[in-house]
């Protein structure tokens with residue numbers, strides 16, 4: 001074996017993926033992080049047409065201009081962000097956008113504020129870039145919402161960036177407007193970057209999503225098509241930042257992946273410009289399932305916040321063997337500790353599974369675990 005570069009030592013393969021690979025057949029999977037719906041037909045048709053039209057060449061490095069123009073419109077109309085197609089990069093999923101944000105703006109000596117608990121990829125991106133993670137607890141007493149006063153406490157002269165993720169994976173928490181605005185102000189006053197992962201923006205119930213880039217110039221806004229349009233395997237995401245920041249991000253993007261997939265970009269264009277009925281249907285079905293899973297867990301005595309977005313709940317379950325016992329009984333869940341120390345004593349359950357399966361899974365947990 002050739003010695004790997006030392007940077008690979010600071011990251012590990014995903015334990016969650018490993019666990020899924022070991023899942024026994026027939027188990028109900030409440031561990032999964034992707035919609036169980038199919039890509040809407042109009043998007044499939046657009047991609048088929050794109051292949052027939054030989055749209056299979058390299059695209060401009062930042063992505064097709066038509067797509068970037070639509071993304072710019074979306075940012076303006078829905079997020080209050082005034083940006084330009086030139087300051088938008090279409091990426092290989094939000095994952096690439098996170099990776100290049102870390103590579104472009106983090107290095108050794110930088111302190112990076114990270115909500116605790118949070119999505120696993122953040123930790124890996126920060127570690128690969130050499131940044132030092134400074135956790136900021138998202139407390140259950142605050143329904144896991146990140147609070148500006150807790151962020152303020154952790155700011156030092158070395159603070160370089162914070163990652164925000166609202167609605168959140170793994171808790172489903174949706175941040176309050178006043179906290180988003182206050183953190184945006186802090187980023188200007190203390191000169192640090194906000195990396196705002198808004199991938200679950202549309203999967204939100206009875207609540208409005210706010211983008212920090214409305215209030216601060218120091219923001220990289222990240223979004224994508226995986227969750228809203230059930231396009232996980234097609235790998236299209238995007239970001240915007242101001243011109244100077246975008247240029248640095250573009251250097252990493254252009255020199256690593258060149259461009260996002262051409263056919264999938266045509267699908268993404270259709271997703272933005274076509275009818276949105278499928279999205280609305282999917283979100284109302286997620287809400288129905290959220291109501292079911294939250295009430296069943298609370299009835300069982302597992303204190304569970306009525307998560308306002310994404311498709312996860314994060315019940316308090318202190319039995320350390322719960323995840324294993326549930327898996328043995330046929331229900332896959334993920335230990336909250338996987339998402340940070342503040343996730344200990346919790347379990348992440350995804351309701352990206354059918355209503356019937358969620359019902360069955362809750363019966364199994366009630367009877368046998």
Ligand SMILES: Cc1ncc(COP(=O)(O)O)c(C=O)c1O
Pocket residue numbers: 033092093094095096119165168169197199223224225226232235236237
């Ligand atoms: C919070 C969060 N950000 C980003 C991603 C990655 O999204 P993409 O498929 O666009 O790379 C995920 C996927 O689970 C996620 O949960």
